[in-house]
Amino acid sequence: MTPANAPLRPPARTSNPHALRPRTGAARLSVGFILAKRFTLCAFANFVDVLRLAADEGDRSRPILCNWTVLSETMDPVTSSCGISVQPKERLGDPSRFDYIVVIGGLMDEMPGLSAGYVKFLHQAAEAGVPLVGVCTGAFMLHQAGLLDGYRCCVSWFHHVDFLEQFEGLTPVADQIFVVDGDRLTCSGGASSAHLAAYLVDKHVGRAAASKSLHIMIIDDQLQADKPQPGITMDFKTRDPIVLRTLLLMQQNIDTPLSVTEIARRMGHSKRQLERHFRTALDTSPQAAFLSIRLSLAHHLIETSDKSIAQIALDCGFCDSSHLSRMFQRRFGVTPRALRKSDTPDD
Known part of the structure; x- marks a missing residue:
């Protein structure tokens, strides 16, 4: 007997003869x-x-x-x-x-x-x-x-x-x-x-x-199901499918950053394999790439939204506005507040 609190299991997958049934004298x-x-x-x-x-x-x-x-x-x-x-x-x-x-x-x-x-x-x-x-x-x-x-x-x-x-x-x-x-x-x-x-x-x-x-239709090649979606990968240019899928996973978890170990687990690779792919494809580490994605989004939000700096910090996975400010200045040479002030038109 299955315990009442046992986890639900997805239904078993079997090949579907209806989906691939041959047709005679009609559309295939x-x-x-x-x-x-x-x-x-x-x-x-x-x-x-x-x-x-x-x-x-x-x-x-x-x-x-x-x-x-x-x-x-x-x-x-x-x-x-x-x-x-x-x-x-x-x-x-x-x-x-x-x-x-x-x-x-x-x-x-x-x-x-x-x-x-x-x-x-x-x-x-x-x-x-x-x-x-x-x-x-x-x-x-x-x-x-x-x-x-x-x-x-x-x-x-x-x-x-x-x-x-x-x-x-x-x-x-x-x-x-x-x-x-x-x-x-x-x-x-x-x-x-x-x-x-x-x-x-x-x-x-x-x-x-x-x-x-x-x-x-001017589409070069038929792509398989596991081809990564071409989401926003910021400034990173690569065709490595493992790196692209990792960047998309990072993008989907900006507000609650995952550790590289957890990312590697979700990708089905070891941490060392993931780091090797990033080094070969982008000459950087997964940690540095994730930080770059979060800072790029923060830069975009500061320029285009009315959100407070504190809220942007949370949305981009930083502990607080001070943490964001330190990382932001190191990357862009200006603080978030200074950037926002410079973007405000004079009266």
Whole structure:
């Protein structure tokens, strides 16, 4: 008997035959889209264009090898965050007619929950073995619907803190462009949605079709899931994926700096390995890089925000304003207060 206080375990992951089932005399890849109100047009367009270009010869756009449909409960047009509206093509119906159901999320501050009809449809899809895909804040919406419990999910580094605040107990992945965890696929949005779509095309249609789509879209190469997100890495220029992912992890923990030992543990490497990568790629140590990121953010906040120096110190992981001032002057040759005073226009 399992003790009452035993930790919950994620559901076992098995290969999903529905996701890779062969098709005869029909499209090899069929995708149904659900668009949130104020959805991000870029993420949707990138995903669809990869399917479109893989579906036919050249860029003729006929839905032969792939097909795609915007679904709706009401058939009302859905307006994107940039104001452009998309007219759905079909009502929800039977989700098993698709290989994947993709939820395209919208603006974080204006993100309503999915209606009961959409939630029911997504649960029917999950019960039928249809894999669910959350793009951009679509991962938030799948979790709100109770469909990401026990799964790893990818969110943009930009929304990492928002996700932690709203969905306690779920650990998002914000240092990869997309995550495939069994029958749940999630990506950070933007250009990464093209790479997730290319991953699906590669699986169902073939690598040549996936590469063709990306090349026509002027995207050089198909990126794998564990490619680091191109977040704000300040002044550091490197292609080392371990260093890039470490910098993003540092960026997500600026207010509560992690030790290098803890960072190495989370990255799955030893402290010595991490230090060697930083020395080779950036000619610096992880400690020095983390301090540089925190000081650069403090400099930015002093110039662009009305926050007090004491609050900026806390936000950037310093003990107090005196600690920040000492480190800041050593790096920039001026104190935070002097910099703020110099940026204040004369009356």
